[in-house]
Amino acid sequence: MALDKAEVEKIAQLARLHVTEGEIETVAERISDILDLIDQMQAVDTDGVEPLSHPLDAVQRLRVDTITETDQREALQTIAPSTENGLYLVPKVIE
């Protein structure tokens, strides 16, 4: 299964990763190699097999809907790149 340049650019966009012109071909080749490995799965008949997403088929444990967390914004924001008045600062989003 070979990936072309356009497909690599599309998934890079989805993943918010920047792949340079120089890198694209190598990246496409490497990913295609991995896809060849993965394609081995297609040879197996899995009709009627229930997908396993959790090793024990466990379900999400629930708890009573009461507040147990405390506000730790200050402590958590000490490591932020840029904050102001408790908000995280990023480049302008809205024109």
Place this chain on the structure above:
Amino acid sequence: MIGKTIAELASALRSREISSVELTQEYLKRINAANSSLNAFITVCGDQALEQAKSADAALAAGNTNPVCGIPLAHKDIFCSKGIATTCGSKMLENFISPYNATVVENFNRAGAVTLGKTNMDEFAMGSSNETSYFGPVKNPWNLSCVPGGSSGGSAAAVAAELCVMATGTDTGGSIRQPAAFCGVTGFKPSYGRISRWGMIAFASSLDQAGPICKSAEDAALMMNVMAGLDSKDSTSVDLSVPDYSGTLSQPLEGLRIGLPRQHFAEGLAPDIDQVVRQALGEFEKMGAQLIDIDLPNNHLSVSAYYVVAPAEASANLSRYDGVRYGYRCNEPVDLEDMYKRSRSEGFGDEVKRRILVGTYALSAGFYDAYYRKAQQIRRLIKQDFLTAFEQVDVIIGPTSPHTAFEFGSKSDPVSMYLEDIYTIAVNLAGLPGISIPAGFSSGMPVGMQIVAGDFEEARILNVAHQFQQVTDWHRRTPDSITHKVSED
């Protein structure tokens, strides 16, 4: 003191033969002498360690009975540690100081253990050789031109070189077991959900599991007693009581049924490894165990299924690294898109980016069924194979890795690196417990043997491993080069 087991050190501390401060100083000295050649540690926290050691000495004097109180350990740099950098082997988190402790770290702190530092690892736990770390590769103490294995390479190398008597690791596709095999130490991945993942930086949430890396099953049992248990902060941790893993180590193995998967002793396994493992299996027969050939028919699909599931989950887990709230942010972003793309592309290494791209592809519209859903179906077949096998046998034993530690740079093709985990990966997909213990040597390099059991049969595995270590001494061997270098100082 170096070379003593955790229990022996605990005894020495209580009889005042040595203090925790002295023991900690001894390990810090060893780390200082060896780390420039091994690069096993990313961060060494000497001052904090000595503070913890002082508190431990006071606790011991007051009668503390916890076996790990005052004992120094290292944490894989994937566990959040308050006030100490947690880098996950990545530029993305190079300066990340966690505001809280992972439950694993908290458990050891509460037990009185002393944190020496954070160990090196493949970036975001993605690798089998510790070559993808932003902080440089870790060297195998048995041969400095060879890899220690990965992704918990730093922890395994540190224990092998006796820079700490115990270390924590994580295992998503073999990342505790394979480096343990390559470094000649004992590495244990318990059942999925046995140990809390709170504060353990996520790679693949349905596969990740923490575990002990140390010199013996006996030591692993002591570590498991500290690490295991339900944690309300991790909703995937299981509500099962933690047995005293030390209490059942010595049960005799008479009548134990050991399954040998044909697929683990087939083409691809180096003949010398085959020989070492079969010889080791002879020890079990002498103890009255029965060797039974079994089949794991879908084993060959495990790597394929894993390289869909793990990257897919990783692509979701690593989407949080966007330069907004923590971690690396690129210089002078022109807009939000640019900030996301450049922070991520500059912060992540090639292997991480590769896996994110594969995972994104597998989950994208039009491909989800063919890839992710298909892989989850294969996953059920793989688990089914194990459940069927465990109707006939009590444990499954085989080689941990197809060969001994390879040389740096020898696996430049990603797919050949992925195939390194051919015997370990299925165990993660099935959520089962598995250990790697030293089984012998080949051309001077350690050979590891893997023991797998059914869901939550950690006590059984530790018992089988311990009994093997009572009649063999592979686990007591140490690499000469580093030992001599450290003793010279």
